[in-house]
Structures are given as structure tokens and as C-alpha cells.
Amino acid sequence: MSYINRRRFLKSSSALGFSAGTGLLAALGGSNAFSAEVNSYKALVCVFLKGGMDSMDFILPKDQDSHNALASVRPGMFEAYGVGSGNSSRDIDNILEINALNTNLGGRKFGFSSGVPELQNLFNTGQAAIVGNVGPLIEPTNRTSMNNGSVQLPTRLFSHNDQQSTWMSFGTEGTQSGWGGRLLEPILQADVSSDPVFSAISTSGNDVFLSSTNVRQFLAKQSPSSANILEQNWRLGTGYSSSTAMAALRDHINATGVTSDNLFGKDLIDINGRALRNVETFKSALNSSVGVVTQFPDSYLGRQLRTVANTISARTNLNVRRQIFYVSIGGFDTHDNQHTDMPRLETQISTSISAFQNAMAEMGLSDQVTLFTASDFGRTAVENGDGTDHGWGAHHLVVGGAVKGQKIYGEIPLYDRSDLAYSGDRGRLIPSTSVDQYAATLGGWFGLDQNELNDALPNLNNFSEKNLGFL
Amino acid sequence: MLDEQFFNDEDKLNTDGKIREPVLRFIHWARAFDVGNVFAENEWALLFHARSNEGLGQQPFQSPSVFNFYRPGFIAPQTYSGNEGLTAPELQIMHEGSVIGYNDWMLEYVFNSSPFRDPSIDSFVPDYSYEVTLADTPDQLSEHLDTLLLGGMMKNATKERIVTILNEMPIRLDHEDNTADDRWNRVAVAVFVAVTSTEFSLAL
Numbered sequence: 251m252s253y254i255n256r257r258r259f260l261k262s263s264s265a266l267g268f269s270a271g272t273g274l275l276a277a278l279g280g281s282n283a284f285s286a287e288v289n290s291y292k293a294l295v296c297v298f299l300k301g302g303m304d305s306m307d308f309i310l311p312k313d314q315d316s317h318n319a320l321a322s323v324r325p326g327m328f329e330a331y332g333v334g335s336g337n338s339s340r341d342i343d344n345i346l347e348i349n350a351l352n353t354n355l356g357g358r359k360f361g362f363s364s365g366v367p368e369l370q371n372l373f374n375t376g377q378a379a380i381v382g383n384v385g386p387l388i389e390p391t392n393r394t395s396m397n398n399g400s401v402q403l404p405t406r407l408f409s410h411n412d413q414q415s416t417w418m419s420f421g422t423e424g425t426q427s428g429w430g431g432r433l434l435e436p437i438l439q440a441d442v443s444s445d446p447v448f449s450a451i452s453t454s455g456n457d458v459f460l461s462s463t464n465v466r467q468f469l470a471k472q473s474p475s476s477a478n479i480l481e482q483n484w485r486l487g488t489g490y491s492s493s494t495a496m497a498a499l500r501d502h503i504n505a506t507g508v509t510s511d512n513l514f515g516k517d518l519i520d521i522n523g524r525a526l527r528n529v530e531t532f533k534s535a536l537n538s539s540v541g542v543v544t545q546f547p548d549s550y551l552g553r554q555l556r557t558v559a560n561t562i563s564a565r566t567n568l569n570v571r572r573q574i575f576y577v578s579i580g581g582f583d584t585h586d587n588q589h590t591d592m593p594r595l596e597t598q599i600s601t602s603i604s605a606f607q608n609a610m611a612e613m614g615l616s617d618q619v620t621l622f623t624a625s626d627f628g629r630t631a632v633e634n635g636d637g638t639d640h641g642w643g644a645h646h647l648v649v650g651g652a653v654k655g656q657k658i659y660g661e662i663p664l665y666d667r668s669d670l671a672y673s674g675d676r677g678r679l680i681p682s683t684s685v686d687q688y689a690a691t692l693g694g695w696f697g698l699d700q701n702e703l704n705d706a707l708p709n710l711n712n713f714s715e716k717n718l719g720f721l
Numbered sequence: 722m723l724d725e726q727f728f729n730d731e732d733k734l735n736t737d738g739k740i741r742e743p744v745l746r747f748i749h750w751a752r753a754f755d756v757g758n759v760f761a762e763n764e765w766a767l768l769f770h771a772r773s774n775e776g777l778g779q780q781p782f783q784s785p786s787v788f789n790f791y792r793p794g795f796i797a798p799q800t801y802s803g804n805e806g807l808t809a810p811e812l813q814i815m816h817e818g819s820v821i822g823y824n825d826w827m828l829e830y831v832f833n834s835s836p837f838r839d840p841s842i843d844s845f846v847p848d849y850s851y852e853v854t855l856a857d858t859p860d861q862l863s864e865h866l867d868t869l870l871l872g873g874m875m876k877n878a879t880k881e882r883i884v885t886i887l888n889e890m891p892i893r894l895d896h897e898d899n900t901a902d903d904r905w906n907r908v909a910v911a912v913f914v915a916v917t918s919t920e921f922s923l924a925l
Contacts, residue, residue: 411788487902488906506878510876513805514738514802517809525816529821
């Protein structure tokens, strides 16, 4: 631990050094960087739905007027879904109603398709909430201000890679710091005894969400293992008992003593140099933890969320009190065949998230772990015949015992593309809630104070409502 | 390829080169040792575990999205290259997990021990017949692998490790089968070290 303390000390003293030019009072004021609340264990889990999930085909209309309105902009898809047959997952009678406590819905009712009873149950039992029409914004935006150019808009809207990056990091592809990482910065400053390596954990690659100046994500494996060669000395045949040979192999895997002046060479040496230590620590922590017995569906998302649950089970051994997880699944770019792809995907989401909640309950951590969804963008209200195209705002789920559930936050606009909620004829929703606000609500619960949230979320100050109230 | 500087050393310019993605390294090994019986359908790992971050980290022809395995604009956070603003797309799929995953993957293939779907068929068989003639002289074997796999850019630390490890693996002379086994084993260990060296992941 002492090296962490030393590192923190050096970092904070250099921060003081930098701010000396702006006066000692400012420097002392900057000490709020240590005020994040880090007492009990808490975790955030980001489920990123890659490709741009059509949330209008996920949070479905249950009242007849809205159902008719959606049918009128999506006749081809409704036909493909077999709506009207009585057997369709989207038939109004088959839609599983959610009993929102909202008083502001007028006569509108909502539900999930008949394929996702688990999510209906989570919502109706107060363990899940919906946040309507969220998306990247620089400042509050409506169709008028968008069309007359009086507002700043995020760049490269409707582009997958850039909007994935923008959702995660407020910048287009190539941005190096995401808000998952940025939320962890003040946490790690305030909690010097936790291991920063295992505070940011991905089960799905190196996306920018969990990166920032001092945060680097660790990739958790489903079955933690170390470098096999070091556990298979029989590979050395007649040299199997040689400690000299095994030590040399360990040094090799660690790239000990290997140097390079080339920047990419340095990066490779750096990755190899920390891989073994981190992988071995992770393995030993998980192997000495009980794990969860809850059954997860054997789907791509289910396996990742099981890994998250098992990692949370090892939180004490991993020496962490705050963790942010990143999991992702693809397949949501449903330009065509939406009626066959979407039911498969929504079932995977529903069964996996439900299992995850059961696993948290099993560990008694329901109130301490909050899961939320994110996606490149929503999709057009107006179909293309067989699917939907790239949009902007989308409805998302937040799930967990701490969630003030059974409620719809934000807005779910009517399916009327003449409505000012939409940017134009294709029915792309202009977000009415920004990613900054969504992130600030999650981050506030996670332990950050308002100054720290403003530091982490660049556009938050442009929005008056800084906490959406779902936590 | 005729440019002398190309072969000089890796350090000619700090920002030169790029990272080689895992599947290229795997194929490089397979071609260098003229792998026989390339019967992918028999390879459990190739069919089912290549995409996993715990394996190769990259399933040929099965990228996770239409945008392939990594993005051209990716700049790796908290890296030497990223600090210089250099894009490093391949680093998007390289991290602690996939580095160890690649090592474990190559261990099975280099030792010809990858699990088969039909155990009666030995697929992806490397030909080390020339290399075993150098097994008694680890320094010559490491020089040969440097030329064959790394175009002369193997680090001295890597060469020395190959020699150190191989010298700890006695070659039995009591029976010709044992002698052949021990030589082959030396070659496999040396090849494993070469293809899992950091320099093997660098293209200059």
C-alpha cells in the first residue's frame, strides 16, 4: 500500500504546486478533490448496447392511441411482427404493462414486449426506472434552436463510432477520457487505500468509458487464470524442475529488463509488465472468494454480468470500495430484420439483468450496486420498411435497489414526428435529458459532490437540473 | 525492402511502426513453420475461443461489428504513444487480459497441443524439422529464430532468456526417441518465447 500513498502524496503535492500561481486560497479550495464519499461499498455497472438500440421498440406503448400512432409510422415492421394476429409480442394485449407511479403521463400507458417479463417485474416491484429521451447535448436544445443554429450541437451526430465515443466521453472517436473513469478520479483521490487497478473493470475490451488521467481499466476474465506456461512446468520436459528456467520464463512474460526507445515498443513492454501482476492478483482474489450461485443465462451479456457479479463478490480481496464496470453487447444496428433481431436481443437483456439483480440480492448488495444502460443513439421513429435508422435521443433503464423505481424520468415523446421533440421528418428524437445529467445522477449517488461532478462532466453546468432524482 | 534503414534496428525513430494485431502474429508463426493439415474445423479454439479476450482476442472473419476489430482513430489512453497523440488502433484490443490470452493461445499452438474436435485428427501441425537440428546449440537456435521471425530485431534479453531456459532442459541420449523429444521440446520453448516477446508484436 505504501507505494499508493506515496503516489497520491506526490500527485496532490504537485497539484498544489501548479495552483500556487493562482494563490494559496484557491489551492486550499481545491482540496474538495478529497471530499468524495467512499464509506461503504458501491458499484456502477454500465451496459452498453452497441449499434444504437431502438428504444421505441423496447419501451412500448400500451394505450391504444399511442399504439396506433407507432403503428402509423412503422407499418412494415408491425406487419413483420405480426401485430394484429393476437400472437405478436407487440400486440397491444400482449404488451406487458408497467405500472408507473408517474402522475404526468396523461392517459398514456407503457410496457415491455411479451418477451421480457423479467424487466416488467423489476419495474413493477420498484427495482427499475426508465429515463426517457437521453442523449449527448452541449446545452438544452430544441428543434427551433437547432434549426436556427443558436445552440452548440455535439459533433458528428448519427455516426456510430463517434456517438459511442460521445456517449462515453463527450468527444468523438480518439477521445482519451470517459466519464466512467472521470467519476473514479475523485473517488481514488479520497480513498487512497483502495487498489486503483481493480476500480475500473471491463468485460468487453478497451473502450474509452473507463479511461481517464489516472484510471486504467482492467479486463476481467470469465475464468480467471494466470499465464499458463508458468503453471505448466511440464512444458519444459527434462527441465521441468528448473527454478532458473521458470524464473526466466516469468521474467520473459513480464518483459523484465526489455527496453525500447520506440513509443509502441514502450507501450508493449508496459502492458506486459503489468499484465501478469494484475492477472495473478485478480485470479487469487476471485479464487478465494465465494462467488455467486445465482444462475445466469448462457448469453454474451449473461456471461459478462456473471463475471461482474463474481468480481463484486471478491471486492474485499481485491481491496476496493468503489468500482465501475463496463459490459457491452452488439447487434442493435437494426436497419433491417428488426422484427427477428430485436426480440432475441431484448430477451438477452431482460434475462441477464434480472439474473444480475438476483445475484446482488444473494450477496445482500442490491442497494449498493446500480446498473444502467447506454447506447450509441436511439433510432428513427419512422421505419425504413424493415427496420429503423440512426437517431439521437433514446430511453434507458436504471436498475438496482437504490433506484427510486417504478417511475419514468425525463420524457417519452409521442410518436408524432411533427412534434417539436423530433429533429425532422424521420422522427429522430432531440434529447430532452443530457448524458451529463444522467451521469451526474449516477455519480452523485456514487459519492461525488457537486464540484467533483462539474469537473467530471463538462456540460453539466449548462443544465439547470443537475440531478434527475432516480437515485 | 531494399532500404538499409528498414533492417537497421527498431529504434531509428521513436514514433515509427505499429502494433501487430494478434491474428497476424498467429498467422506469421503458422507460415514460418509451414503448418500442416490446416483444418480449422478441427480446432476447438479457432472455432469457438478466438474472439474471446481470454484467447487470441480476434476471431478471423467475425469482428464484433461492421467497424471491424478496432477503430482507426483510436488513441490509447495512458500510453507513451497516446501521450504523443499517435493513433494506435491495434491497442484497442491489447490489454492485460488479451496479452496473457495471446500467450496462452500461442502456448497451445506452438506445442501442437491445441484441443481437437476429432481427437484422431492432428491439425495445425508445425514443422520444426530444421529447428531441431539447432536444438543442441541454443545460441544458434535463438539467432535463427531472430532471423526467421523477427528480421534481426530480437532483443538481447530475449535471446539470452532462450539460451538460459534451453540450457536447463537436458537432452537425453539414452534412446533416440527421448533425444528427439527433448530436442523438439527445446525448439517449442524457444519458439514460444520468440513469438510472445514484445518485439514480435511490433512492426517497423
